[in-house]
Structures are given as C-alpha cells and as structure tokens.
Amino acid sequence: MSAGLIILVVLLIACAGFFVGRSRAIATAGGDIRNLHSRPNYYGLTVALFSAAPALMIAVLWLLLQPLYIEGQVSEMIAPADIPEGGSLSLVMTDVRRIADGLDVAVDAGTLTEDRIEDMRADLSDLRTRLGEVGIAVASEVRQNVFMAAKTYRELAAKLRLAMAVIVIGASLAGAAFSLLRINPDYRARNVSEHAIKALLILSSSVAILTTVGIIFSLLFETLHFFRLYPAKDFFFSSIWNPQFQGGSDLGILPLLWGTLYVSFVALIFAVPIGLLAAVYLSEYASKHVRSFAKPAIEILAGIPTIVYGLFALITVGPLLRDYFAEPLGLGNSSSSVLTAGVVLGIMLIPFVSSLSDDVINAVPQAMRDGSYGLGATKSETIKQVILPAALPGIVGAVLLAASRAIGETMIVVMGAGAAAKLSLNPFEAMTTITVKIVSQLTGDTEFASPETLVAFALGLSLFVVTLGLNVLALYIVRKYREQYE
Structure with missing residues (x-):
C-alpha cells in the first residue's frame, strides 16, 4: 500500500x-x-x-x-x-x-x-x-x-x-x-480541541523556520564535502570558471558572482524607478477609473512565465540592442548580453516594486497628508517630504523582494545573457549567473560525489549568504528610518 x-x-x-x-x-x-x-x-x-x-x-x-x-x-x-x-x-x-x-x-x-x-x-x-x-x-x-x-x-x-x-x-x-x-x-471537548488547534498553529508557524534550517544544513553538509575535494581558497578567489568532468577543473566563483550582481543591478536600475513612479502615480494622482485598469494591467506582468520573457529577450530585445547600440558603438556583436537579460528581467520586476510600493504608500495615514497640506505644502512637496519618507521601510522591502527575485532568476539569464563566465564591465557582452551554473552542474549523468557536481551546493550556499546580506542591510535601513515616525 x-x-x-x-x-x-x-x-x-x-x-x-x-x-x-x-x-x-x-x-x-x-x-x-x-x-x-x-x-x-x-x-x-x-x-x-x-x-x-x-x-x-x-x-x-x-x-x-x-x-x-x-x-x-x-x-x-x-x-x-x-x-x-x-x-x-x-x-x-x-x-x-x-x-x-x-x-x-x-x-x-x-x-x-x-x-x-x-x-x-x-x-x-x-x-x-x-x-x-x-x-x-x-x-x-x-x-x-x-x-x-x-x-x-x-x-x-x-x-x-x-x-x-x-x-x-x-x-x-x-x-x-x-x-x-x-x-x-x-x-471538556472544546478545551481539548482548542489546545490541539493551537499546537497545530504553532507547528505551522514553525514550518518556515524548520524549512530554512533544513535548507541551510543540506547545503552546508554537501558544501563541506566539496571543500574536502576542492580548495576553498581557489573557489572563493579564483577568477576562472572552467569545469572539466574528466578532472583538472577551475571552479572559481568570482565570475559567476560578478555576473549575478551585474545582471541584478541592471534589472533593478530599470525596474525600481519605473515601478516606484508608477506606484506614486497610481496612489496619488490617478483617478479611480484609471487605477482600476492600470494596476491589474501592471500586475499581469508578474504572471507571465519566465520562459516567455526568455523568448522575448532572445528574439526581440537582444537583436534590437545589438543592431542599434552594441554594433554601432563597437561594443559587441552578440544578441546575448548582460543588458538584454537585465532589461527583460527589469520588466518582469516592475509589478513587484509597483504593487508593493503602492500598497505601502496607501497605508500612510491620511492625517499626515492633511497636516502637510495645512502647512501650505503642495502635492508634489507632500509626496517628496512626507509620504515617501514615511513609506520608505515598505519601499525598501519591495526593492529587496525584487532584488531577491532577480538574483534567483535562471531562464531569462540563460536565454538573454548566455552562459559565458567572465569578468567584464561591458554590458553588451554575454555573461552568466550562479543559478545558471547550479542547474548546468546538476544536469546530466555525472558522478554525484565529484567536485564538478558538488560545486553546485557551494554555489547555492554562497547565493544564500548574499541574499541574507541583502536582508540584513534592508533591515538596518528600515529600522533607521522607522524610528523617525514612531
């Protein structure tokens, strides 16, 4: 059975x-x-x-x-x-x-x-x-x-x-x-039932913590196994990524980390201003009719499968950037580039920033707006001096969510940025990210105990640490600015 x-x-x-x-x-x-x-x-x-x-x-x-x-x-x-x-x-x-x-x-x-x-x-x-x-x-x-x-x-x-x-x-x-x-x-059936349900709720609330602990330990054990087979110094400080499943591999994380941060930075540069401006317009300027249409239309972007975004990057955005920018400027001749993946990824992130920021801005008490208007401030001054500072903790959370989503994206990067592991400042060159290499190293009929396979767990743990660092930074910013309004 x-x-x-x-x-x-x-x-x-x-x-x-x-x-x-x-x-x-x-x-x-x-x-x-x-x-x-x-x-x-x-x-x-x-x-x-x-x-x-x-x-x-x-x-x-x-x-x-x-x-x-x-x-x-x-x-x-x-x-x-x-x-x-x-x-x-x-x-x-x-x-x-x-x-x-x-x-x-x-x-x-x-x-x-x-x-x-x-x-x-x-x-x-x-x-x-x-x-x-x-x-x-x-x-x-x-x-x-x-x-x-x-x-x-x-x-x-x-x-x-x-x-x-x-x-x-x-x-x-x-x-x-x-x-x-x-x-x-x-x-006393009611007392027994309520105590049992309370225990169930406590267990349910512990699932997230237990899941995080399980993920950390599963990655940590395999990462330690990897470092027993491959020097940690070469992994963290080597600038060469060249896995060879027959032996003699160079498994440096630096080019992958650079590609991950570069693509994510380009995506956030594109998504955060547009998403934040859209949130300000929808919450402070748009009429109810416009808002009822525009907000769902923007959120549709979040529901599009990433493979569709990847095809859009491969067929439309990549050739467009190559033909009108990269080749005329002499910066490259490939349609796969950091800029291609970053722009398309930024389009996908717009609703994450816009929707969350819109909700946070709407949550700012109306009394703060009325007080600003009563002191003679204009609408734009109220938005800049009162509303945005008050909503800053929530906006930082929205940006952090978008950054985490960008760092973890795979399909758009594969089809838009390519799979070349390199260190370069040229946004029109093909690069790759940590998530892409995690997939490639775990794909295929290879020996699980080899360094070339176990490196995927070391990459995953490194990505986890990077994301954790972003969370700590965002928490610091939120606490610093929240004190001004409590």
Whole structure:
C-alpha cells in the first residue's frame, strides 16, 4: 500500500470519527445538547484529531527514517570490490535503487523470475560496455552483489510499506477508539480541541523556520564535502570558471558572482524607478477609473512565465540592442548580453516594486497628508517630504523582494545573457549567473560525489549568504528610518 493511500485511509477514518463522536456525545446527553459541556461538533473534532494527528505523525517519521534504514541495511551487502575505481558507495547505491525500481516494474507485470533477473543483469552489463566504448562514463560494472542488494532493497521496502500501513492505520483506529471512550457530558471537548488547534498553529508557524534550517544544513553538509575535494581558497578567489568532468577543473566563483550582481543591478536600475513612479502615480494622482485598469494591467506582468520573457529577450530585445547600440558603438556583436537579460528581467520586476510600493504608500495615514497640506505644502512637496519618507521601510522591502527575485532568476539569464563566465564591465557582452551554473552542474549523468557536481551546493550556499546580506542591510535601513515616525 502506497503512502498516499495510507494517508487517505487515515483521513477517511478521521472524517468518520467526527460524525461518530458527534453522535455519541448527543447520545450520552440523552439527546439534549444543553447537558453537554461543549457543543457536539467539538466532541466530533476531538475524535477526528485523535484519529488523524498521531497516525500522520507516525507516517511522516516513518517516511523520513525508512530510506535511511533500508540503505543502511543494503549498503552492508556491497563489498569494496563492487565499488569501481574512482567511484563511491553512493553511486553504487544509486544503481541499486534503479535496479530495484526495475524489479518492482517486473513484479507488477508478473514476469519476474530468476532467469529474467539474469537477463536484466546481462542487458545492463552490455549497455554499460557499449556506453564505455563511445566515451560515456558509467557508474560501475554490474555485479551479482549489486543485483542481490537491489532484490533485498525491494523486498525490505515492500515489508516496511506493509508494516507502515498496519501501524499507521492501527494507530488511527486506536486513537479514534480512545477518544470515543472518553466522551461523556462532562468531557471538556472544546478545551481539548482548542489546545490541539493551537499546537497545530504553532507547528505551522514553525514550518518556515524548520524549512530554512533544513535548507541551510543540506547545503552546508554537501558544501563541506566539496571543500574536502576542492580548495576553498581557489573557489572563493579564483577568477576562472572552467569545469572539466574528466578532472583538472577551475571552479572559481568570482565570475559567476560578478555576473549575478551585474545582471541584478541592471534589472533593478530599470525596474525600481519605473515601478516606484508608477506606484506614486497610481496612489496619488490617478483617478479611480484609471487605477482600476492600470494596476491589474501592471500586475499581469508578474504572471507571465519566465520562459516567455526568455523568448522575448532572445528574439526581440537582444537583436534590437545589438543592431542599434552594441554594433554601432563597437561594443559587441552578440544578441546575448548582460543588458538584454537585465532589461527583460527589469520588466518582469516592475509589478513587484509597483504593487508593493503602492500598497505601502496607501497605508500612510491620511492625517499626515492633511497636516502637510495645512502647512501650505503642495502635492508634489507632500509626496517628496512626507509620504515617501514615511513609506520608505515598505519601499525598501519591495526593492529587496525584487532584488531577491532577480538574483534567483535562471531562464531569462540563460536565454538573454548566455552562459559565458567572465569578468567584464561591458554590458553588451554575454555573461552568466550562479543559478545558471547550479542547474548546468546538476544536469546530466555525472558522478554525484565529484567536485564538478558538488560545486553546485557551494554555489547555492554562497547565493544564500548574499541574499541574507541583502536582508540584513534592508533591515538596518528600515529600522533607521522607522524610528523617525514612531
């Protein structure tokens, strides 16, 4: 039984428990709900919570720990001789999982026999040999131990899935029975339900923190692994990016970091003034009719897929900048450039700046405007001297959101700026960013334990640190100016 089906059964038990618990509460009160401590729905809710919450917690923990347990058991079956030269145990375990998936398909089709296993093993060995002849690297030679480990992996996974179904559904039924037996007219069902819901809200509010911690640790562990294989000094201070999956790579982050900041800077230079001016116009000058049309029209830009922006950069903006600016000025002859990606990315960021700034400006108290007008200030003076300074913390937040969006963009950069890692001030030259290289380094059939693959995690952690620095700077600016108006 799959995990999704198990969870569905638990939810059905919880739904049934709600109605059964509600009916039982009314029955214990002799049909008069005035004799109950709480309303009938609270009794049903307690049964549903006891049915679902413990069972779902067990299911989540099981799904997290089961892969670790299975791999720990199966990896002991892999002998050192089964690990290819220059390979790793993790790469062999990848083969084990893939073969186990193939065995699952064969079992579902009802065709798995010992002869079939041997045929699959021979076919895979022949495929690896042919790939090696044309120069495509493969993880390892197929060995008998690998197939036996895959078979054990499949069997152990099937047994644990069955055990999970029995334990989770049993816990759900036990929770329902326990809560039903506690129902009586004096049972404080409302208090129990509210405490449970409060705990659920606390858990939900902790998801963002736990997710951030999980992201940091997942990046940190792989980054430390990378720095054990590649010198940290060369990564942070080298100006050459030249990955070679056959060895001898130069993995300096400086050209990628420069391209990321350069493209983001050009995008913000384009988006922030236009977005802020649009927000000021919509909030202070536009009529209701114009605002009702213009604001949704601007926000449509945020809903356009980034691949469409990439095509727009590749087909329209890039050739236009090349033909009318780059070539006449002698600054380049390529349609892929920092300026191309920056302009198109800036167009995409306009609604982020405009909509958030508009909301912040509208939130400035009307009394501040009236006081400025009462002192004889004009509308433009009120906007410059009162409204914008008061709304500055929110505007900084809008710009920060736009900057974070620009730094994390991939598709527009790939199609607009190219993939050349270089250090240059010429905005008409092709460059690339950290996000593009993260994708390229993790794409393809390459050994996961190699520096050329693990560098993606080091790049991701570096990008995280850059974004964190922007958040700290924005927080400092917000606090500095907010004190003037509190």
